[in-house]
Amino acid sequence: MLLTLGFLPIATAQPPHSVIQFDTLTKRINRIMRDEHTPGAQVLVFTKDSLLYKLNAGVMNLKTKAPVTDQSMFRLGSISKSFVAVSALLLSEKKQLDFSEELKKAAPEVQFSNPWEDTDPVRIVHLLEHTTGFDDWTLKDFAVNDPNITLQKGLDSSAATRHSRWRPGTFVAYCNSGPPVVARIIEKRTGQEFESFVQQHIFAPLGMKTSTFRRDGAALTHLVTNYSGGNTPREERYLHILERPAGSLNAPALELMSFVQLLMNRGTHAGVRLLDTSSIHRMETPTVSLAAKAGLEEGYGLHNFVTSYKGYIFHGHDGFINSGLAYYLYNTELNLGLIVLVNSDGAGFGKIYNAVLDVILKNIPQRLPPAYTLKKAEKESLLGFYRASNVRFGFSYWYEWLTNVSQVVEQDGKLMMKNLLDGATTPLRPVSANRFIRLNKKGYTTSWALVRNDEGQKVLTGGFLNMTETTALSAWFPIVLGGFALLMSVLSIVAGFIWLIRYGWLKRRSQLLSAMQVRMPLWGYSLSLPLFLGVTLVQVPANPFTVGIVGVTAVTIFVTSILTVAFAIWAFINLIRYRRQMPNRFDRAFLWIAVCSALLVVAYMAVWGLIGLRLWA
Structure with a gap:
């Protein structure tokens, strides 16, 4: 079957790939991009040695309307970490790197803390499999934008995040704090800057001629512009992140495909072996976590995550940086790989790669292991x-x-x-x-x-x-209590408007509304809390690379966190002082319940350190 994009022949597929309805896929992707306002995208479906489907859709920049082409470069974000893993494997094969080596011996200049260091030290393998227990970067770290920062300086800046919160080697918690440490160790062992090592030993052999960790070379003219905001797209600046090996790679989909095909071909490219088959297997296999030791295939290998779709194991990685999203997946048994790159943080990205998986595996039956009957x-x-x-x-x-x-x-x-x-x-x-x-x-x-x-x-x-x-009590009680506190906050917002109307009406009749000293600060609390929660829960996830600096979002969170607490305490103090000035039983009961629920919220904020929250600190 001749597969086409528009009227251009792409490749001749062999069974079972010949039954994939790529024309349907193109229509679905175009519809998703239109509905979700996704500016531009590159989508590839391929085997270990051939390209089955290619789609360059949309524009690189909404102002210039320059179309996405084969040469268009997208920001790959955390896919950069896969290149850290392959670099480490190259050194491992040369006996220049031992994954079991302790971090404190491999890089004593890298600061970290681990309460279990005497019995369970942080090892290189923990950095690669994300089982160090380190916290992720702070929002201040995410906001760094310095094109000239060195890797060691970046590591020094983020030292506080490298604290093991549980025993290394037990649980996977993805973080940007570990992979750059491995990159620094690679620099020490090779005497080369990490980016230079990757260029020489990975990019060049794979023919990745324009791929770069910096905004240089082809990236100056072929890099897409990223947009945030979904339906109302806002152009994002280029971000020079704190530690480039964690997520700074720029590349076109076709060049990334060469890297993925290297993995699918178990370490060979164009007939030349770059890595041993055993190294590829090691990259794909989680080993140290409790889940891996329990026999779980899925998880996180060496900067290569394992997921399952319809029972088939897929390997790969995704990436997100400054509203650019990227994803590569492959399955060697099915001889299928896919790449999805977009320049927008909207819902289109997830819908596109779900559509790709749905279409390319539509005619493949689900395959699950036999069900086990639990005793x-x-x-x-x-x-x-x-x-x-x-x-x-x-x-x-x-x-x-x-x-x-x-x-x-x-x-x-x-x-x-x-x-x-x-x-x-x-x-x-x-x-x-x-x-x-x-x-x-x-x-x-x-x-x-x-x-x-x-x-x-x-x-x-x-x-x-x-x-x-x-326990059931521990699970339900905070949810019920938190829901009740939010309900009382909403009711207090509505009540505040009613109180103002009543106050004005009574004032014209030379009368006073009782306990206004309690009602007004309670209203202030009820307005501040949803503003604090709304900005924190919406703006921070949407803009993690910008909220860590002093700006409207960060200052709003700081101010509303203080106002929420101040108004609640003010309302409580006045409730005690003026409790006898509330003749109406309903008013008295409502104010007591509302103010006490506000104090519960304040206590919760205090426990979690949310009062006076400074994201830039």
Whole structure:
């Protein structure tokens, strides 16, 4: 079958690829880009030795309307980390790098802290598999924009994030703090700047002629402009990130395809072997986490994550930098690879790669391992409540702790995982006593393992998500209490407008509305809290590379966090002082309940360090 893009022949596919409906895929992608206002995209589908499908769609820049072409370069973000892993494997094969080596010996100049260092030191393998327990960069680190910063200077700047929050080698928590350390060790062992080493030993052999970690060379003319804001796109500046090996790579899709085909060909390119087959296998295989030791195939290898779709194992990596999104996936058994690159942070990216997977695997039947029948004790051990733990961002755990809570239940003889906040349920398919497959409606078949942490608690771990057992009371009580506090805040906002109207009406009649000294600060609290939550939960995830500097968003969060607390305390003090000036029982009861709920919110903010929150600090 002759596959085409428009009227240009691309490649002749062989079964089973010949049944893929690429014309349908093109229509779906174009529709998604139009509906989601995605400016530009590159999409490739390929085998280990041929290109099956290529789509250059949209524009590089909304002002110039320059179209996306083969030469257009996209920001690949964290896909850069895969090049750190291959570089490390090249040195490992030459016996210049031992993954079991302790960090303090390999790079004593790199600052870090690990309470378990005497018995469980941080090793290079932990840096590569994201099991150090390090926190991710601070928002201040994400906002750094210095084209001349050296790797060592960047590492010095982010030293505070390299603190092991749990025993190294136990749980995966993705972070940008570890991979650049490996890149620095590579520099020390080779005497070359990391970018120069990659250029010589990876880019050049693979024919990646324009790929670069900097805004130089072809990137000066062929790099796309990134946009944020979805329906109302806002042009983003080029960001020179804190530590380039973590996520600064720029490349066109066709050049990235050469790298992915190197992995699919188990280390060879154009008939030349660059890596041993065993090195590729090692890159794809998680080894040190508790989940990996429990037999879980999925997780995070050496800067290569493992995911499952319709029961088929795919390897790859994604990337996000300053509103640019990128993704590569491949499966050597099916001899299929895909690349999706976009220059917008909207919903189009996720919908596009879901559409690609759906179309290219449409005629491939789901393949899952046989279901395992849990014994009564095994089932009872699994059932219960679980809360997110061992998270990537320490900063955001105040929110995840409250909202990311699930329950494993049995319904009609089937195991289900239920999110307590929205009630969404996902089937769980046991494949052994301690391993399960979570059957996502979109086709993803994520594997999970039930393990125990150092405290002996049960932990459901899968991919980058870890959930530790908790009690029903601990799971539900904060959600109910938090929901009630938010409800009272909303009611207080409405009441505030009513109070102002009543105050004006009574004043014309030379009368006074009682306890205005309580009502007004309570209203101030009820207005400040949703503004604080809204900006923090919407703007920070949407603009992680910009909110770490003094600006409108950061200052708004700082000011509203203080006003929320100040108004709540002011309202409470006045409630005590003027409690006898409230003759109406309903008013008195409402104000007491509303003010006390506000104090609960203040206490929660104090526990999590949210009062006077300075994202730039």
